[in-house]
Amino acid sequence: SQTIHQWPATLVQPVGSPLSLECTVEGTSNPNLYWYRQAAGRGLQLLFYSIGIDQISSEVPQNLSASRPQDRQFILSSKKLLLSDSGFYLCAWNNLANSPLHFGNGTRLTVT
Amino acid sequence: ELKVEQNPLFLSMQEGKNYTIYCNYSTTSDRLYWYRQDPGKSLESLFVLLSNGAVKQEGRLMASLDTKARLSTLHITAAVHDLSATYFCAVHTSGSRLTFGEGTQLTVNP
Numbered sequence: 501s502q503t504i505h506q507w508p509a510t511l512v513q514p515v516g517s518p519l520s521l522e523c524t525v526e527g528t529s530n531p532n533l534y535w536y537r538q539a540a541g542r543g544l545q546l547l548f549y550s551i552g553i554d555q556i557s558s559e560v561p562q563n564l565s566a567s568r569p570q571d572r573q574f575i576l577s578s579k580k581l582l583l584s585d586s587g588f589y590l591c592a593w594n595n596l597a598n599s600p601l602h603f604g605n606g607t608r609l610t611v612t
Numbered sequence: 613e614l615k616v617e618q619n620p621l622f623l624s625m626q627e628g629k630n631y632t633i634y635c636n637y638s639t640t641s642d643r644l645y646w647y648r649q650d651p652g653k654s655l656e657s658l659f660v661l662l663s664n665g666a667v668k669q670e671g672r673l674m675a676s677l678d679t680k681a682r683l684s685t686l687h688i689t690a691a692v693h694d695l696s697a698t699y700f701c702a703v704h705t706s707g708s709r710l711t712f713g714e715g716t717q718l719t720v721n722p
Contacts, residue, residue, distance in 0.1 A: 536712075542715075549708060559709075590654060590655070594708070600645050601657070601702075603656075605654050606653075606654045
């Protein structure tokens with residue numbers, strides 16, 4: 501069966517520090533991969549999605565970037581965090597056009 | 613730009629009562645999804661609706677889709693406390709992207 505792993509679960513980082521969040525999927529090949537952010541009490545905002553290695557689309561201009569070094573690995577990064585980057589970051593995958601997204605457990609990021 | 617609006621955003625109801633959550637979207641789409649999120653947790657897929665008139669049921673929840681009206685409903689029958697959570701609808705846009713509504717925070721009181 502397919503599983504998605506996301507880490508770390510929680511993170512507290514100072515303003516201006518770098519960020520690296522990692523997500524891996526097991527049990528499937530060539531998945532579509534997504535990074536979403538959820539502000540407290542709000543809906544989900546799509547940040548990046550990828551349909552293959554080195555095929556990444558950015559949805560919202562910001563100081564975040566994403567990379568997909570391997571088929572089932574998706575990384576969210578920042579060189580310098582802002583206070584506004586705080587939130588709940590969710591990685592997700594699917595691999596069929598009509599299938600729902602399957603979400604990881606999320607990373608709660610607090611920028612201080 | 614696709615807009616997805618849910619209402620109500622907050623819903624407090626008593627156990628045993630029925631209620632409906634509405635999800636309206638602004639442009640044509642052929643796929644709609646419902647998710648559940650418990651406090652502090654990730655999202656869990658509830659329903660996938662792929663065609664006009666689609667109806668799916670699981671326990672006390674029933675979801676339907678009217679693509680002509682650009683409307684989906686999530687109906688709760690005889691609510692129980694375990695249904696307390698935030699419910700999101702999500703609409704498929706181009707490519708592989710989903711646009712989520714703001715969520716409906718449901719509290720079921722004994």
